[in-house]
Amino acid sequence: MRTLVQKLLPRTTFKQVVAFRGYCTDKILDIGQPTAASHPELMKEGEITPGITADEYITRRKRLLELLPENSLAVIAAAPVKMMTDVVPYTFRQDADYLYVTGCLQPGGLAVLSHDFGLCMFMPETKPYDVLWNGKIAGVDEALEFFKADEAYPLRKLREILPDIIRRSSKLFHNSSTASPAYVDLEAFRKAAENGQVKDISLFTHELRLIKSTAEMKLMKESASIACQALLQTMMHSKTYPHESLLSAKVEYECRMRGAQRMAYNPVVGGGCNGSVIHYSRNDRKVKEGDLVLMDIGCELHGYVSDLTRTWPPCGKFSAAQEELYELILLTNKECIKLCKPGASIQHIHECATKMLREGFKELGILKNLKSDVFHHLNPTSIGHYLGMDVHDCPRVGYDRPLKPGVVITIEPGVYIPSIFQGPQRFAGIGIRIEDEVLITESGYEVLTGSIPKEINQIESLLNNFCFGSTMHGPKFMKASTC
Numbered sequence: 001m002r003t004l005v006q007k008l009l010p011r012t013t014f015k016q017v018v019a020f021r022g023y024c025t026d027k028i029l030d031i032g033q034p035t036a037a038s039h040p041e042l043m044k045e046g047e048i049t050p051g052i053t054a055d056e057y058i059t060r061r062k063r064l065l066e067l068l069p070e071n072s073l074a075v076i077a078a079a080p081v082k083m084m085t086d087v088v089p090y091t092f093r094q095d096a097d098y099l100y101v102t103g104c105l106q107p108g109g110l111a112v113l114s115h116d117f118g119l120c121m122f123m124p125e126t127k128p129y130d131v132l133w134n135g136k137i138a139g140v141d142e143a144l145e146f147f148k149a150d151e152a153y154p155l156r157k158l159r160e161i162l163p164d165i166i167r168r169s170s171k172l173f174h175n176s177s178t179a180s181p182a183y184v185d186l187e188a189f190r191k192a193a194e195n196g197q198v199k200d201i202s203l204f205t206h207e208l209r210l211i212k213s214t215a216e217m218k219l220m221k222e223s224a225s226i227a228c229q230a231l232l233q234t235m236m237h238s239k240t241y242p243h244e245s246l247l248s249a250k251v252e253y254e255c256r257m258r259g260a261q262r263m264a265y266n267p268v269v270g271g272g273c274n275g276s277v278i279h280y281s282r283n284d285r286k287v288k289e290g291d292l293v294l295m296d297i298g299c300e301l302h303g304y305v306s307d308l309t310r311t312w313p314p315c316g317k318f319s320a321a322q323e324e325l326y327e328l329i330l331l332t333n334k335e336c337i338k339l340c341k342p343g344a345s346i347q348h349i350h351e352c353a354t355k356m357l358r359e360g361f362k363e364l365g366i367l368k369n370l371k372s373d374v375f376h377h378l379n380p381t382s383i384g385h386y387l388g389m390d391v392h393d394c395p396r397v398g399y400d401r402p403l404k405p406g407v408v409i410t411i412e413p414g415v416y417i418p419s420i421f422q423g424p425q426r427f428a429g430i431g432i433r434i435e436d437e438v439l440i441t442e443s444g445y446e447v448l449t450g451s452i453p454k455e456i457n458q459i460e461s462l463l464n465n466f467c468f469g470s471t472m473h474g475p476k477f478m479k480a481s482t483c
Contacts, residue, residue: 031146032137033105048103050302051219054148057103060208061119064101067204072171074113074201075162077180081107091262095178096389097205099303102147106137110158110182114165118150122158155182163188173201206394210386211406216304217439220388220408223260223301224437224448227308230254231297231452235459238314239467242287244269247295255299264298264305264391275311275431276416278381287314292322294431298391305391307410308449309435316463318456321426325415328360330454332413333434336383340438340445346399346409350383353413365424366417378417384410387437407440408448 034050036043046053068074079095094105101119102111108124121143126136143152153161166172166188174183183189192198212220234251241247248267255263270280271287275294287293293314298307311326313319318326332353339349358375361367367374386393387408403409414433421428437448453459 030136031142032135035146048147049099049105051215052103052302053215054103056213056215057101058148061101061113063208064204065113065115065118067207068113068115068173069171070115071169072115072173073165073169074111074204075172075174075183076101076111076113076201076205077175077178077183078104078107078109079178080180093262093300094303095175096209096303096393097175097201098178100205100209100389102149104138104143104147108137108155109143110155110180112162112165114169119148120151120153121147121149122153122155122162125154125156158182159186162186166192170197172198173204174198175202175205176200200396202396206396209388210394210397211404212388212408212439213406216388217406217408219302219304220306220437220439221448223299223304223306224308225451226255226258226260226301227297227299227306228449228451229258230299231295231308231310232462234295235310235312235462236467238287238293238312239316239463242271242293242314244271244274244283244285244287244293247293248283251295251297255297260299260301262300264300264307268294268296268309270294270431273419273429273431275433276418276429277431278414278416289315290319292318292430292432294433296433296435303389305387305389306437306449307387307391307435308437308452309412309414309433310452310454310459311432311434312459312463314463316460316467318460321424322430322432323456324364325417325427325430325432326456328357328364329413329415329432329434330456332356332360333411333436333454336411336413337436337438337445337447340403340409340411340440342404342440342442343402345402346382346384346386349411350399353383354379357413357415361415364427366427367423374422378415379413380416381412381414384412384438403440405440405442409438409440411436411438 030038034042036045036047043050048054048057076098078098079093081092082090084090092107098111110122112120123139123143124137125139140152140154143149162183163186172192230251233254234247237250238247248269251267252263266281268280269283270277271285271293272291274280274285275292292311294311296309298305335356336349336353339352357379358367358370362370386397387410412433412435416431417427417429419429434454439446439448453462
């Protein structure tokens with residue numbers, strides 16, 4: 001059918017197709033992503049993406065150019081479309097660096113930055129049948145008028161224009177994770193790479209992305225708030241429906257209903273011993289009576305992600321062994337949060353967490369001595385990571401870097417004890433993690449996920465006094481019960 005449509009389409013002009021699509025969007029021309037004109041409920045005049053103004057994007061580009069060495073060039077490609085099957089793509093997510101510099105949420109583009117001309121965008125072109133099947137996308141006009149590029153050209157002109165710019169540059173920086181054959185296959189680029197002139201642009205972009213602007217902090221707080229509300233609703237339903245898959249579906253539904261565009265990652269919903277698998281993602285088991293469920297979730301709001309974890313017993317009561325381990329993890333979580341302040345580092349906080357957990361595990365009989373290598377099997381993760389446009393944000397920035405106001409990190413102590421365990425059997429198969437998001441401020445810190453309960457008495461009260469039933473029906477679902 002598509003072939004037939006393509007054969008018929010030449011009889012229809014491109015302007016006619018665009019006009020038709022414009023009519024379908026209330027006569028406001030679509031540029032392939034929200035604008036203040038098309039989505040006034042979402043964006044304000046002067047914003048390129050929700051919450052981030054054109055002025056802020058222009059400032060980002062200027063700051064990036066200030067970091068680039070003299071006579072150097074930066075090339076940043078949009079993320080590629082990834083296919084699930086032959087004609088079915090995965091949901092597109094823009095590369096964080098390309099989004100940070102351009103504000104463009106669409107695939108196919110290329111951004112080039114230079115001290116000589118500022119930002120030049122090479123934009124994909126569409127044919128009438130592309131518009132018919134996939135909708136309008138931004139082109140050269142939108143690059144200049146909406147994204148505020150200094151120069152813009154259709155992507156087909158890349159081979160005419162870019163090689164000369166590369167040859168005139170002494171150094172070339174690009175985003176290797178989205179490297180596109182459109183420029184990588186150019187002879188000028190290959191020669192620059194052979195001569196050792198090509199480096200990764202993340203050396204500079206991660207430095208810029210590390211410290212959040214006021215607008216970015218606002219979006220991150222909103223993203224955290226959505227995730228907190230969604231997880232709270234999910235916890236209150238877990239007693240009635242203690243199934244990993246249902247809890248995963250519930251939390252995603254609650255995030256999306258509150259405005260999140262997507263989950264930041266596949267939710268981790270580990271019941272019982274599955275909670276001791278750090279990145280467990282199958283989410284296909286029923287949580288047994290008396291077991292804990294470890295839920296690690298986050299959502300994405302207009303390019304900024306959240307990341308938090310809570311562990312609780314859907315039955316409404318911690319066992320004695322669960323409570324002993326939980327209190328240790330909770331104390332570590334709270335003490336590490338107190339260490340979050342300007343001048344501290346993730347590495348320093350991690351070392352303090354390691355000391356607390358080793359001493360706690362020894363006191364509980366889980367470790368025979370404080371220096372036991374078994375500790376690394378029970379707690380193989382860092383105490384936290386940077387958070388922002390990506391979940392593990394700015395990986396080029398070391399964890400020994402002193403924290404500054406505007407940096408967001410996670411604090412996530414945990415213990416992951418396998419079912420087969422050479423230690424006190426009352427702890428076998430228990431996985432616990434308590435993760436919070438922390439914004440570093442001038443005077444210390446702000447916990448962005450503080451609205452989610454984590455004290456044992458709070459959790460048990462929530463589950464026993466405020467849990468909900470459901471209106472779902474069918475043989476696979478339990479009847480709604482009164483909690």
